[in-house]
Amino acid sequence: MASTANPMPRPGASAPSAFEEATYRKVVWRLSPLLLICYVVAYLDRVNVGFAKLQMAADLNLSDAVYGFGAGIFFFGYFIFEVPSNVILHRVGARVWIARIMITWGVISALTMFISTPTMFYVMRFLLGVAEAGFFPGIILYLTYWFPAQRRGRMTSLFMTAIALSGLIGGPISGWIMDSFHMKNGWHGWQWLLLLEGIPSIIVGIVVFLKLDDRISEAKWLTQDERDLLARNIAADNVEKEDLSIGKILSSGKVWLMSLIYFSFVMGLYGVSFWLPTIIKSMGVKDALHIGLLSAIPYGAAVVGMLWAARSADRSGERRWHIAIPAVIGAIGLVMSVMLASNTTLAMLGLTLATMGILTTLPLFWSLPTAFLAGTGAAAGIAMINSLGNLAGFLSPYLVGWLKQLCWQGFWCSARCWC
Template structure:
């Protein structure tokens, strides 16, 4: 896709000063945040690829793997809200850099694990280190973009999940296969080391690249700052104001957390188990597994942006979230039904991945429509931390089910049920019309 084609998807038509300003803002912030999220997501889920070698080397069971993969999210849960409040106080530039530097070091250290305890401890610490990154970026985008523009902006940012899958599968396969035995290390050890380094480098760049607020952006002119600031300020005045105590007792916040939990169950079911599911179809070569795992994510990347743009244009959120959720559930069920047909099973896994990933960016248009200020920092973090408990539960349950039944089928049914429930709950949310463009 050319830059001009990408621009036509990301931005509405028009050549006014307003459109030119938001075009400038988009190309300044989103590609860099996109890069940050790609390296973050690679470090979070590359354990799914390492599993194909690591379990045999270290004699870990599927249950041990599932618990270790998921325990990341316990640390993530514990530090999520405090981390996002700190970001709101000290600024995104320093805090996002801190997050990326610490998780890069810990991710690289995964190469040295030898026991289940070491696996659990490092995954837990990795969760602590990364806590606050994703909700911090979502909060950061509310400082710059009004609600009517955030659907496609968040969708574009979150296609990094899909692009990480497109890049990460082949890259991980290449490292695991190509670096096998170099310096006496196994391929999975090299993968953790080499995929941890980019997080450290990007974290250092963050310190000089990001600006905390509109007023700090030297690359914006005075009139551009005034335009953006007036749009964001006007929106903040219209939002409900909550104290921190009210956030934790707000039923809408808990409902958002439950919806996100259901969708994240599906996300990490795919993220941690897709290589295993593809290998179960009869694909033996790890490089081939990596290449095939890129296919579902490539389709999802396109779908996420197109659905985000459609939602912004129509000012509609609920059905744009629920329909992909139902499609994701259908894809997981069909992948089990077509297990004896690799082509049909891959098509079903692609449908499931497209549906699951397309729910996530637009979901965030719901809570950011009614939370503002410090309450937004706490509320977004709370919703994200509640939802990401599914990142612990999903791989743990699927691993236990696989150990008990020698099959992932029932695990996929369980994940499909969660996606369907999340879609139903989304449709129960009261309509919140998207405000017109600033």
């Protein structure tokens, strides 16, 4: 079994030829723009509820605990259907299944604009999680069909910069929509936000169905020599991997360890993602557009950190320290954002470090499980790690909301924090 610590080629392996480098550049330019756009609109749909809360909570009389539970219940639906969804993708192909996922979640996200009670909020968030289940692990699995381990780190990081890019462009856009469209056609700004940010998912889903190739053998835009080269590299990459049964995946200690590590990273990710607009507002920034512009700062820094760390990790072949150090930086940033909340500049610095550190860990993390899983085992294992890890997406926003409510009720928190 291949080691997860260093998925780079063995010492003495021959350097890639000019033909090989040119072929992979061709593949990157063909696949990365569409996959990046997919994840940008996906992540916008997942976290735009953070901006919608700025108006929705008052309009629907939602407490922070209710909002936190609703934001997090998304991940229960996600958890239940994640593994079967990814196994289906492996069997029917990414083109059909990713398109299905994107179109259904775009429709559900847009329909959320019509909620009027906490129960309706819970139901729509749960259904959104069901619809999206399998998307992210499906893309991670899809990349293993095209890129060997030594090339997958940068490609995964490029794909996952979509999280940062969605925050970078989504924050200002969300703020602008909520300011500019408020009460047009009798709809509140948060309703327009959910509608207008749900439509792109449907459009991109149709493009995926028309343009995405499931496998190397189906890529007519490659020459036969190029397809042969890519197929040989993938075959060589899979030699030491295990195609475990789903039963063995569920009982694998290594897979459970990966799930625990990922749970910890996701805990920080959604603590920032769902509450960043609220945290900035609590610093004294009231205008939705200004909140959106400020929220872009941490994500802009994260793009730089993600790409630099991925390039460094692929060049050196080292993974563990490239994951551990950003994780520690992210934790320090989270603590700073709370303890220094009375100083807007220092609090924003803390949020920037937190966002940059947390987001940098995520794409590099996925080089670990994909280094020892293959076939149906990879489909199930990646989905299991992602689904268990994303349960933190429920716990994190709910815990923050619950703690904030306790703070406001005077039960704790003598510190000057963003409570």
